[in-house]
Amino acid sequence: xxxxxxxxLKGSSLWLDAxxxxxxxxxxxxxxxxxxxxxxxxxxxxxxxxxxxxEQNLMLGATAPSAAxxxxxDIFGRDMLTRIMYGGRVSLMVGFIATAVALVxxxxxxxxxxxxxxxxxxxxxxxxxIMYALPFMIFIVLLMVVFGRNILLLFVAIxxxxxxxxxxxxxxxxxxxxxxxxxxxxxxxxxSKWAIIRRHIIPNTLGPVIVYTTLTIPSVxxxxxxxxxxxxxxxxxxxxxxxxxxxxxxxxxxxPWLLIFPGITLSLTLFAxxxxxxxxxxxxxxxxxxx
Amino acid sequence: xxxxKLYSKSVALLAITGLILTLSSCGDYQSNVESGNREGTLHxxxxxxxxxxxxxIATGVPEHHIxxxxxxxxxxxxxETLEPRPGVAKSWDISADGRVYTFYLRQDxxxxxxxxxxxxxxxxxxxxxxxxxxxxxxxYMYFPIANAxxxxxxxxxxxxxxxxxxLDDYVLQVTLTEPIPYFLQLLDHYSTYPVxxxxxxxxxxxxxxxxxxxxxxxxxxxGAFQLKEWKINRRITVERNxxxxxxxxxxxxQVVFYPTENVTTEERMFRAGQLHYSGIPSDKIQTYxxxxxxxxxxxxxxxxxxxxxxxxxxxxxxKRVRRALGMTxxxxxxxxxxxxxxxxxxYAITPPGTMGYYPESDLAFDPEGAKKLLAEAGYPNGEGFPxxxxxxxxxxxxxxxxxxxxxxxxxxxxxxxxxxxxxWKVYLDTVSNHHYEIARAGWIGDYVDPNNFLDMFLCNGxxxxxxxxxxxxxxxxxxxxxxxxxxxxxxxxFQQAExxxxxxxxxxxxxxxxxxxLVHPTVKNFGRNILNQANYREMYLxxxxxxxxx
Numbered sequence: 001x002x003x004x005x006x007x008x009l010k011g012s013s014l015w016l017d018a019x020x021x022x023x024x025x026x027x028x029x030x031x032x033x034x035x036x037x038x039x040x041x042x043x044x045x046x047x048x049x050x051x052x053x054x055e056q057n058l059m060l061g062a063t064a065p066s067a068a069x070x071x072x073x074d075i076f077g078r079d080m081l082t083r084i085m086y087g088g089r090v091s092l093m094v095g096f097i098a099t100a101v102a103l104v105x106x107x108x109x110x111x112x113x114x115x116x117x118x119x120x121x122x123x124x125x126x127x128x129x130i131m132y133a134l135p136f137m138i139f140i141v142l143l144m145v146v147f148g149r150n151i152l153l154l155f156v157a158i159x160x161x162x163x164x165x166x167x168x169x170x171x172x173x174x175x176x177x178x179x180x181x182x183x184x185x186x187x188x189x190x191x192s193k194w195a196i197i198r199r200h201i202i203p204n205t206l207g208p209v210i211v212y213t214t215l216t217i218p219s220v221x222x223x224x225x226x227x228x229x230x231x232x233x234x235x236x237x238x239x240x241x242x243x244x245x246x247x248x249x250x251x252x253x254x255x256p257w258l259l260i261f262p263g264i265t266l267s268l269t270l271f272a273x274x275x276x277x278x279x280x281x282x283x284x285x286x287x288x289x290x291x
Numbered sequence: 292x293x294x295x296k297l298y299s300k301s302v303a304l305l306a307i308t309g310l311i312l313t314l315s316s317c318g319d320y321q322s323n324v325e326s327g328n329r330e331g332t333l334h335x336x337x338x339x340x341x342x343x344x345x346x347x348i349a350t351g352v353p354e355h356h357i358x359x360x361x362x363x364x365x366x367x368x369x370x371e372t373l374e375p376r377p378g379v380a381k382s383w384d385i386s387a388d389g390r391v392y393t394f395y396l397r398q399d400x401x402x403x404x405x406x407x408x409x410x411x412x413x414x415x416x417x418x419x420x421x422x423x424x425x426x427x428x429x430x431y432m433y434f435p436i437a438n439a440x441x442x443x444x445x446x447x448x449x450x451x452x453x454x455x456x457x458l459d460d461y462v463l464q465v466t467l468t469e470p471i472p473y474f475l476q477l478l479d480h481y482s483t484y485p486v487x488x489x490x491x492x493x494x495x496x497x498x499x500x501x502x503x504x505x506x507x508x509x510x511x512x513x514g515a516f517q518l519k520e521w522k523i524n525r526r527i528t529v530e531r532n533x534x535x536x537x538x539x540x541x542x543x544x545q546v547v548f549y550p551t552e553n554v555t556t557e558e559r560m561f562r563a564g565q566l567h568y569s570g571i572p573s574d575k576i577q578t579y580x581x582x583x584x585x586x587x588x589x590x591x592x593x594x595x596x597x598x599x600x601x602x603x604x605x606x607x608x609x610k611r612v613r614r615a616l617g618m619t620x621x622x623x624x625x626x627x628x629x630x631x632x633x634x635x636x637x638y639a640i641t642p643p644g645t646m647g648y649y650p651e652s653d654l655a656f657d658p659e660g661a662k663k664l665l666a667e668a669g670y671p672n673g674e675g676f677p678x679x680x681x682x683x684x685x686x687x688x689x690x691x692x693x694x695x696x697x698x699x700x701x702x703x704x705x706x707x708x709x710x711x712x713x714x715w716k717v718y719l720d721t722v723s724n725h726h727y728e729i730a731r732a733g734w735i736g737d738y739v740d741p742n743n744f745l746d747m748f749l750c751n752g753x754x755x756x757x758x759x760x761x762x763x764x765x766x767x768x769x770x771x772x773x774x775x776x777x778x779x780x781x782x783x784x785f786q787q788a789e790x791x792x793x794x795x796x797x798x799x800x801x802x803x804x805x806x807x808x809l810v811h812p813t814v815k816n817f818g819r820n821i822l823n824q825a826n827y828r829e830m831y832l833x834x835x836x837x838x839x840x841x
Contacts, residue, residue, distance in 0.1 A: 056698045058624040062574075075574065075629070076695060235709050236694050250555045250687055251574045 021283035028279020031272035038269060042088045051079035053086040054237035062255045072257040074247075080257065083239055084265055090240040091266070094155060094224045095217040101159025102220075103213060106166025111197050111205070113167070114174025125171065128164050136161045141232060154233055158220050169212055173205040207281045214277025218270045241266045322564035323547075328813050328834035331544035333827070336557045336569035339684070339715040340524055340550040344505040346481035347420045347427045350719065350754065352735055355481060357548055360529050360827045361512040362484040365394050365413070365463070366475055370818025370826035373739060375475040379408065379485075379513065379536075380463070389470025396461040401534035402487050403517040410457035415497075416485040418450050422498035428723065428753025429482035431746060432737070435474060435773070437466045444751075469773030472646075476738030487511035515541045515828045524550055542831035552685050552715070558809065561586070567811040567832070573631040573688060576807060586809045593645065593736035593821040594804035595637050595744065598681070598696075602759045602797055604728050606677050611668040613796040616729075617654055618661035619703040620696060622802060629691050632807040637800035639789055640734075641744040648741045648782045650789050654800070658703040665704055673705030682711050683731035684718040692801070693731065722756050730756075733804065736822050741785045742772065748792060759797030764788055 022028055041048070051069075057077030065072045071080035113124040143157045177183060178201065186196050225242015227233040234240060241262050248259030323334045341354040346362055349355070365383075366375040380394035400408040417436075420427050421443045433439040437454030441447045454466030467474060477483055488497075490511045495502035503509055507521040515537070516529035527548040531541055551557040554570045561569040571579065571587070579587040600607045600616070607613060622636030635643075639650035662672070670676040681697065683689040690712065697708045708729070713721060722730045734754075736743050746752060746768050750760035767788045775781035792798070806823040816829045 054698060054701070056695065056702075058621070058628040058695065061628050075691065076698070077628075236690075237698065250572065254574045254578060 018280070018283040022279050025279040025282065027275045028283075031275035031279070034268060034272040035276060038088060038265075038272075039092060041085060042092050045085040045089055049082045049085050051082045053078065053082050053239070062251070062258065064255075065257055071261045072255070074258055075251070075255070080261055083244060084241070084262055087239045087241045087244050087262065088265065090151075090234055090238060091221045091224065091242065092269075094158070094240070095221045097155045098158040098162065098220045098224075099213055099216045101156060102162035102166055102216060103209070104163075105159070106163035107170050107202065107205070107209065109163065110167035110170025110172075111174050111201055114171035115178055115193070115197055115201060117175075117178075121171075125168075128167055131161075131164055140227065151234060154224065154227065158223055158227075162216055162220060166209065166212060166216075169208050170205050173208060174201050177201055177204050203284075206284045210280045210284065211277050214273040214280075217273055218266070221266065221269075241269075324564040324567060324811055324813070325834075327547075327567065328832045331542065331832060333543050333546045333814070333830065333832065334566045334568075335546055335548050335825075336551055336560065336566045337527075337548040338550065338554075338557070338570060339552050341527070342716045342719050343501070344510060344518070345500075346484040346486065347416075347425060347429070348500060349481060350428050351715070352733075353550075353715070356825055357527060357529070358481045358484070359824065360514055360516040360546055361510070361518060362481065362486075362514040364480070364484050365396075365478040367826070367828075368476065368479045368820070368822070368824060370816065370824075370829060371820060373476075373820050373822065373824075375479070378479070383475075390467045392465045392467070392474065393458070394463040394465070396463060397536050398461055400513065400536045402511050402513050403532045403534055404487075404511045405534050406487070406489070406511070408485075408513050409460045410463040411460070412485040412488065413463050414455055414457050415488050417453075417455055417483070419486065419491070419497045420482060421450075421453070424498040426500055426753075427482065429480070431749060431752050431754075432477055432480060432482045434746075434769070435467050435469070435471045435477070437468050440769075471742075471773055473738045473740040473742065476740070480737045485513060487513075516543075516546060519545070526550075537828065541828055543827060546827055554687055561809045561811075566809075567814050569809045571632075571807050571809050573629065573691070573807075576632050579809075585812050588806070588808050588810050588819075589633055590806050590819055590823070591821050592804040592806035592823055593642055593739060594734055595640055595642055596634075596692075596731075596733050596801045596804060597637070597640065598799040598801065599722065599727075599730045599732045599757050600797055600799065601725055601728055601730070602757055603725060604679075606670075606679060607728065609668045610795045611664040612670070613799070614654075614794075615661040615664040615668070615704060616700065617796050617799040618657045618664070619699055620799065620801060621656050621699060623656070625692065625695055626802050629695055630688070630802065633805045635803040635805075637803045638793075640748075640792060640798060640800050641741045641785070641789060642736075642803045645736070645741050645744070646739060646782075647778070648785055650741075650786060652789075652793055654793055654796075661703060665706075670706070676704075676706040678707045678709055679728045680709050680711050681729045681731065682713065682718065682721060682727040684715045685712045689731050723753075725756065725758055732756075732798070735804070739821070741782070742768070745785060745788050745792070748797065757797040759795065761791055761795065764791045767791075 055078065060073055060077035062075045063069060063073045069079050069081065071084065073079055074083065109124060113121045140157045140161060143153065147153050183196060183200055186200055191199070222242055224233050224240055225246055228240060228243050234243070244262035245259060245266060248262060252259045326332070327334050335356065337356055338353045341349065341357055342351060343349050343354065344358060344361065346358050349358060363378045365378055365380040367378040368374070369376050379396055379400050381397045382395045384393045385391070396410055402408050417433065419425065421430055421433055421439060423443060423445070430443050433443070438447060438452050439454070442450060442453050456464045458464050490504050490509060491497055494504040494509060507518060510518050512532070515532055515535045517532040518527070519530040520526070520528040528545060530545045531543070532538065535541065549560070549566065551560065554572050557566065557569040558571050558575060560566045576587070576589070600613050602608055626634040626636055638652035638654040641648060641650050643649045665673065681693045683693055690710070693710050697710065700706050700708055721727055722732070734744060734747065747754045748759065749755060749765050749768060750762070767784055772781060772784045775784055810817055813832050813834060815831050815833050818826050818829070
């Protein structure tokens with residue numbers, strides 16, 4: 001992606017640089033591989049799952065891991081591996097989509113407020129403050145009660161709450177960036193405000209945004225588990241990692257595998273996201289020296 | 292600095308995840324049981340926040356546990372035998388035809404504020420309980436009393452025609468329409484408890500719901516204890532009532548009721564020495580019984596677990612659909628694999644053996660027959676059957692049963708069912724207002740008689756809550772049963788009524804309860820009875836030398 005507005009001197013793009021740097025970061029790369037693996041497995045689950053996720057076998061009940069059921073079965077005799085695979089579909093989807101919603105709103109809101117400044121900034125940030133002051137759980141519960149239970153709404157509801165911090169982070173970054181020389185230079189070259197935001201401001205805020213994103217995804221997954229536990233999220237017999245963990249906790253002494261396996265899966269995802277986020281931040285920091 | 296903040300956030304997040312994963316136990320350890328044994332304070336896991344402490348409004352078991360400490364009826368039931376014992380009435384006569392009861396009240400009975408307590412309190416309280424505007428769901432408990440039903444239905448307006456009279460300040464006479472064998476037992480039910488008139492009227496009119504009279508600092512009762520503190524969703528504390536007629540023989544100083552909706556949490560509190568009494572999650576029963584833990588109590592319990600079907604909903608208005616739902620529940624698997632507490636599969640509403648009554652039932656697990664019925668009702672193979680919702684009050688146990696039934700109905704009938712849980716008070720409101728499709732329910736005997744299970748489903752019965760109404764059924768329960776000449780004839784009439792109920796199936800019986808609880812060994816005189824009614828008057832705590840429970 002060579003920027004045509006640059007002098008024709010051959011330069012490597014931010015993205016290519018980042019990709020090369022990321023490739024050198026073993027930890028980040030392994031995080032990426034784990035994440036891709038989980039995503040691929042989730043996508044293929046309906047075809048590769050060993051059992052049905054809803055078919056119960058009450059007479060079997062909860063059994064420890066065995067050759068037939070690698071991760072054991074839950075109290076209804078359902079295969080845990082299958083449950084975790086299907087749960088991953090919901091958890092990852094909620095995690096990514098809700099975070100994406102938060103990301104888009106947060107970045108736009110923060111960038112505009114920070115860049116334009118003045119009265120608009122004040123108004124926009126007061127709106128964020130007001131939203132912050134709302135007890136967000138009640139806010140989500142209200143949304144769900146008014147609009148009914150619907151998994152899409154769950155994404156939007158969580159996303160609509162999670163963008164606030166994102167907007168603040170981005171605004172703070174933008175405030176420091178907009179007086180910097182390269183932005184002045186862009187002005188003097190006659191770029192429009194929108195072009196400056198898009199081309200110079202947002203890429204420079206990517207570091208903290210990405211770190212925050214990797215933190216948002218797992219917190220959104222846990223939030224989903226909590227809402228589902230209250231009966232506001234997804235419906236049984238469907239499940240998600242957070243819900244599996246919640247139920248696993250209830251019987252952790254009798255049937256520890258019901259807690260351990262979903263717990264490991266969620267932690268693994270979380271670590272993978274954090275390592276990847278760390279690596280991406282280093283790789284995407286345009287101020288870091290190019291080597 | 293920004294990064295530092297983010298990192299501290301990430302650390303916090305990891306810590307929270309770690310907390311959820313390992314679920315570290317509560318930090319500060321101070322055993323309620325140890326201090327309670329010393330001070331005479333009983334710590335009671337009560338399951339949920341009560342709907343109300345007004346005895347003419349409450350309908351649930353958790354409410355019963357609290358109200359029975361705060362108030363007392365004319366008689367109370369013995370903790371072991373359930374025989375009536377003199378409460379506010381020190382003695383009573385029953386006329387030869389069994390219709391007229393004359394109660395002689397104690398002259399030393401007092402309200403908890405010291406006011407005199409006499410027969411006029413009963414006349415006024417029972418008048419209040421029969422005011423339609425109060426919405427007393429238990430009003431039908433009074434119907435054995437002469438003219439009580441006519442008064443409640445508005446057919447007569449003069450309460451003096453109802454069969455309850457104060458002959459003088461301390462003599463109360465009650466006249467029944469028919470001699471019924473269980474009348475004295477009714478008098479230990481909270482729906483017939485007296486309320487303190489001055490207090491009720493101070494905070495609203497007599498038939499006003501939800502006034503502040505039951506709140507901390509306001510409520511006046513006549514029981515062994517009085518309300519000391521009500522911290523919503525945290526605890527309700529009752530302390531010894533010095534004006535109680537038998538106060539010197541009450542040995543507990545305080546009872547603290549904890550509203551812990553999650554039974555897993557409650558059991559953990561018990562193990563941590565925070566409770567003397569708690570429920571037990573079904574999956575832990577085996578662990579406890581294998582280690583011969585003396586705290587575990589599994590007893591017969593006169594109660595039935597069932598599902599209400601709202602017959603107003605189009606898909607549930609056809610009795611063939613309701614039967615089909617009832618015929619596709621594999622109750623044997625449910626009790627052996629899910630509830631695990633020795634519960635008995637129920638194919639009728641009345642628990643077997645209630646006063647010698649063993650209901651017969653044609654209900655059985657029959658998926659093929661059920662499929663045919665559903666097809667006849669216009670839903671062949673479940674096609675066209677709308678997604679239906681099961682409502683239950685928030686609890687792990689109810690959820691498991693609902694998840695199992697959801698799958699049984701999906702598998703055998705190919706119909707889609709979704710789950711909705713609500714907090715206890717909200718759930719009670721939703722069900723009473725018929726804003727549900729299928730609702731989990733449980734009915735614990737208020738007194739030991741099949742009538743208690745069957746008169747729930749009268750057309751205007753407050754605890755019917757299904758809008759199901761069958762005049763023949765009403766006629767049997769209200770007219771024929773009270774007139775039965777022999778016990779055998781009476782039981783046959785109950786069977787007739789039960790057959791109608793099972794044929795039309797506005798409610799699906801699922802299992803007969805057992806009471807599975809944990810009771811700390813230091814609790815003495817706990818009493819065992821099939822109603823699992825606690826008798827706080829006689830309980831006491833005996834500290835052990837070594838507090839060794841794990």
